[in-house]
Amino acid sequence: MAGIGFELRKILKRDNLVSLVQAYGFAAVISSGPWLLSIFGILVIGMLNYSLTVPNRFIEEFQVSVTYLIAFSLILSGVFQLAFTRFTADRLFEKRRHLIGPAFYGVTLVLTAVSGVCGVLATLFLFPEQSVLFRLLFLAAFVVLCNIWIATIFLSGMKRYKQIVWLYFLGYTVTVLGAQLLRGWQLEGLMAGFLIGQSFLLFGMMVLIARDFPAQTLMSFDFFSGKYLYPSLMLIGVLYNLAVWVDKFIFWFTTETSQAIIGPLRASVIYDMPVFLAYVSIIPGMAIFLLRLETDFVEEYDGFYYAVRTGGSLETIERFRNGMVATVRLGIFEIVKVQAMASLILLIAGEQLLTWMGISTLYLPLLYVDVIGAGLQVVLLGILNVFFYLDKRRIVLWLCFAFVVLNLLFTWISILLGPAFYGYGFAVSVLVVVVGSFVLLSRKLAVLEYETFMLQ
Incomplete structure (x- = not known):
């Protein structure tokens, strides 16, 4: 992340109050923009739909479902986040840039398969009372989110910070608009709007990656070979994300501090806000x-x-x-x-x-x-x-x-x-x-x- 720091220092060299505010404001958006826009996007969807059109129950179910999707997709994709960042940095240092694009597609293929299997099992056994459409949307959103986190960390390593912030802004704008247009379908409509926005976000990131790293081969699995793999970084990625969420999980699944929302998913109002x-x-x-x-x-x-x-x-x-x-x-x-x-x-x-x-x-x-x-x-x-x-x-x-x-x-x-x-x-x-x-x-x-x- 030092690259964007050096860019911001160019702004600070103007040596005036406006440049100081601009530099720190830009740094704040870059450092916390993705997760902040994610949270605010979900809250905006909820506030805009607290009406007779969408009962409050469906809004709560939507917000809790997306919160769990974000949490578990971060933990699962954490297996590859840091390890693939190290792989990318090493290949750039070796001046073997041509290996990065195919390796990225190989990682996303594996992650898509793993997240797809986990998502299928979750939707089959955890939501027996929900519609088939909701289960499909839930599964697709989980897979898309897992790939978004990998693409985000990859573009961050490539110092494409401005593009990341703009893509997140546009993606969650599409998410909010999609949820508004499809709210007549209640819970399924809100989930469909969320999926459309996240798919738009992922597509934009993939376009950037394909443009910056044109692949000579469709994909490769060099990342998973012994000499390139960093098991310690894979474990760190999972443990850090788990550490951030574990206290929330405990409050969610303790009866005295939470309430059931949808299927096995629970929320804790007294702790979450x-x-x-x-x-x-x-x-x-x-x-x-x-x-x-x-x-x-x-x-x-x-x-x-x-x-x-x-x-x-x-x-x-x-x-x-x-x-x-x-x-x-x-x-x-x-x-x-x-x-x-x-x-x-x-x-x-x-x-x-x-x-x-x-x-x-x-x-x-x-x-x-x-x-x-x-x-x-x-x-x-x-x-x-x-x-x-x-x-x-x-x-x-x-x-x-x-x-x-x-x-x-x-x-x-x-x-x-x-x-x-x-x-x-x-x-x-x-x-x-x-x-x-x-x-x-x-x-x-x-x-x-x-x-x-x-x-x-």
Whole structure:
């Protein structure tokens, strides 16, 4: 993601308030645009259809169905997200660009087959009371979403950020319009509108990929060969996405904190909306993460390894290493500072927001805790990103595994302790992992020169 950071720095060189606002605003849209537009698109469809035309029950069923589709498609496609990004980066470094396009089509074919099998099993056994049309739409939407996440991460690696944001904007515009036009079919109409919009989004991404990476062969499965495969990255992709969602799953499938919506799918009003508001508050922190930590760190990182490869002096190598440490420290400090300001604004307006959404203000402490937890997650994302640059995949793997286990354990304990402790499971688990990652990162940066030269 450093490429877009350097583009944004060109805007900052104008050195005026307008350029500053423009750069940070653009960074915020790029870093959180896809998931933010996804969530807001679903909410807009719901708000536009709260009428006599579409009963509230169908709107709730639609929103919950799409939420589950997004969650499980992210987890399943996580198997390939990071691993294929590494494959692409390695082929570009080797100047074998021609291998990327066919490999991408091979990965999407495998993912389509796997997601199709999972989707068929889910629709056959989980929704016996729903219509055949709904099951087909649910299956198709799941397959399309899985491929969208892979295409998104691939285009991100190719630094096509502006195109990604515009495609998501157009895709969810089509989604909203399609749902409006087909709302007469009630739940099936809303799902059909969603599928049409997502298919438009995926088609646009595939056109971009086909144009940038013309394939000499239809597809290849080189990605799955032993010398190109990174099992650790495949596992990290699954574990991180699972860690983000596991607390939601626990609240959804605990009877005391949720209610049945459609088939086996459940929702937790008291937990879902505070969490959504908390994640909205991380947009400024994500902008800082993209613009400061990635860009500044990568400059020092490139300087360090260039000096190592070209036989630079020890003084030069140490200077760049110290620069890496300083940029990590400064970047995380800026993330914490800006995130604290954004969180404070949400905390002040929290009571009014919960009242407007029809949620008891007794759950205001839950919102406060979720805001803190979401902010810590941005810090964790920044640290994990540094570990990826240092190629410390084993450390990232253990941190993601710890995140899953702690979030699962602490969330379950918080439910046992009662409503006053809701949200603490997520926040405490992130806090523990962040503290642990800080300690490990400090140790690795302290011995970076030694490991670079002596462990090769």
